[in-house]
Amino acid sequence: MSKPKIYLSSPHMGTKEFDYVKEAFDTNWISPVGPHITAFESELAQYNSISHCAALSSGTAAIHLALIILGVEQNDEVICSSFTFSGTCNPIAYQKAIPVFIDSEPETWNMDPALLEQAIEDRIKKTGKAPKAIIVVHLYGMPAKIEQIMSIARKFNIPVIEDAAEALGSTVNDKKLGTFGDLGVFSFNGNKIITTSGGGALVSENEAWIAKARFLATQARDQAPHYQHTEIGFNYRLSNICAGIGRGQLQVLDERIKARRANFDHYFKHLSDYKGFSFPKEPSFFFSNRWLSTIIIDPLKAKCDREKIRLALEAENIEARPLWKPMHRQPVFASYPNYQNGVSDKLFEQGLCLPSGSNLTSGEISSVLELIKQQVG
Numbered sequence: 199m200s201k202p203k204i205y206l207s208s209p210h211m212g213t214k215e216f217d218y219v220k221e222a223f224d225t226n227w228i229s230p231v232g233p234h235i236t237a238f239e240s241e242l243a244q245y246n247s248i249s250h251c252a253a254l255s256s257g258t259a260a261i262h263l264a265l266i267i268l269g270v271e272q273n274d275e276v277i278c279s280s281f282t283f284s285g286t287c288n289p290i291a292y293q294k295a296i297p298v299f300i301d302s303e304p305e306t307w308n309m310d311p312a313l314l315e316q317a318i319e320d321r322i323k324k325t326g327k328a329p330k331a332i333i334v335v336h337l338y339g340m341p342a343k344i345e346q347i348m349s350i351a352r353k354f355n356i357p358v359i360e361d362a363a364e365a366l367g368s369t370v371n372d373k374k375l376g377t378f379g380d381l382g383v384f385s386f387n388g389n390k391i392i393t394t395s396g397g398g399a400l401v402s403e404n405e406a407w408i409a410k411a412r413f414l415a416t417q418a419r420d421q422a423p424h425y426q427h428t429e430i431g432f433n434y435r436l437s438n439i440c441a442g443i444g445r446g447q448l449q450v451l452d453e454r455i456k457a458r459r460a461n462f463d464h465y466f467k468h469l470s471d472y473k474g475f476s477f478p479k480e481p482s483f484f485f486s487n488r489w490l491s492t493i494i495i496d497p498l499k500a501k502c503d504r505e506k507i508r509l510a511l512e513a514e515n516i517e518a519r520p521l522w523k524p525m526h527r528q529p530v531f532a533s534y535p536n537y538q539n540g541v542s543d544k545l546f547e548q549g550l551c552l553p554s555g556s557n558l559t560s561g562e563i564s565s566v567l568e569l570i571k572q573q574v575g
């Protein structure tokens with residue numbers, strides 16, 4: 199019989215989620231409207247100290263609606279972090295727009311502000327106009343250099359969508375990620391720091407944009423007693439049941455962040471002295487929710503490489519995963535413009551995400567550590 203699996207990041211329910219779900223059943227709000235949705239939106243907005251929030255069916259849906267709200271259309275260019283999950287940039291393709299990928303800086307692994315500025319200048323030179331929007335990602339919970347990115351974006355008057363799908367609760371100078379840009383995106387997919395099984399949200403200080411997001415997410419139904427449509431809409435709303443799960447999860451979010459940060463600290467304490475092993479550190483005034491604990495293994499310095507460790511863990515039914523493959527290396531996006539510096543390529547070659555759930559036991563973490571230590575002798 200195989201050993202019980204240790205997951206990379208699995209759902210971790212608190213004590214209130216089921217009560218909220220039961221309330222939805224008891225009151226028959228089994229639908230994509232209902233009191234949990236409204237409450238979840240206002241509780242999430244309050245947690246992030248932002249004025250407006252629309253709960254949606256996924257983070258990808260939130261990015262898609264953000265692009266539509268910003269007027270992104272066919273052949274418009276949209277700047278996007280290259281080092282990310284495809285959910286960040288697939289919506290650019292949904293709009294038949296053109297992604298322009300920007301590589302990472304080595305400190306936070308997120309969009310390199312210097313490369314961003316060069317890329318904007320180059321796009322203006324090549325196409326005669328500025329890109330229509332910027333999507334900046336905060337990967338693995340680590341904040342991007344968002345203040346620098348915002349000031350470059352403001353200089354060129356380009357709106358910013360912050361993809362904080364992995365970074366709920368992370369901050370820069372005590373300000374929550376997702377609230378620096380013109381629009382912010384969260385994901386509540388099953389692997390995220392809190393989950394609604396599947397879900398997402400779009401936040402903004404712009405009330406009209408969030409009202410527009412709700413309108414588009416409910417099939418763009420005009421105000422009329424009958425069904426009338428003057429725009430193409432989507433079925434992107436979160437269900438009242440899932441919103442109930444989200445309300446319970448929000449109550450334990452800060453505990454989940456604490457547990458994930460403790461995982462990271464544990465890995466760091468036990469592995470950072472090994473030759474060739476390194477971990478991403480938080481720059482001053484940056485606070486990461488440490489959604490996933492990640493490690494870099496330099497095969498020229500360490501006594502093993504990333505794959506040896508990943509395969510050893512896999513053989514013991516422990517899930518670990520290479521860091522994201524950059525979008526400029528993905529066959530489906532390879533033909534689009536990109537601005538590279540080699541940073542994300544190297545991260546992809548040498549990086550590994552370790553089991554990171556807030557529900558990992560100390561015994562499970564010890565097994566992971568033991569196995570890794572065995573690979574380096």
Ligand SMILES: Cc1ncc(COP(=O)(O)O)c(C=O)c1O
Binds near residue numbers: 255
């Ligand atoms: C960085 C990033 N962006 C976007 C998404 C898309 O979110 P969802 O899965 O809720 O559509 C995810 C995660 O799944 C993600 O990790």
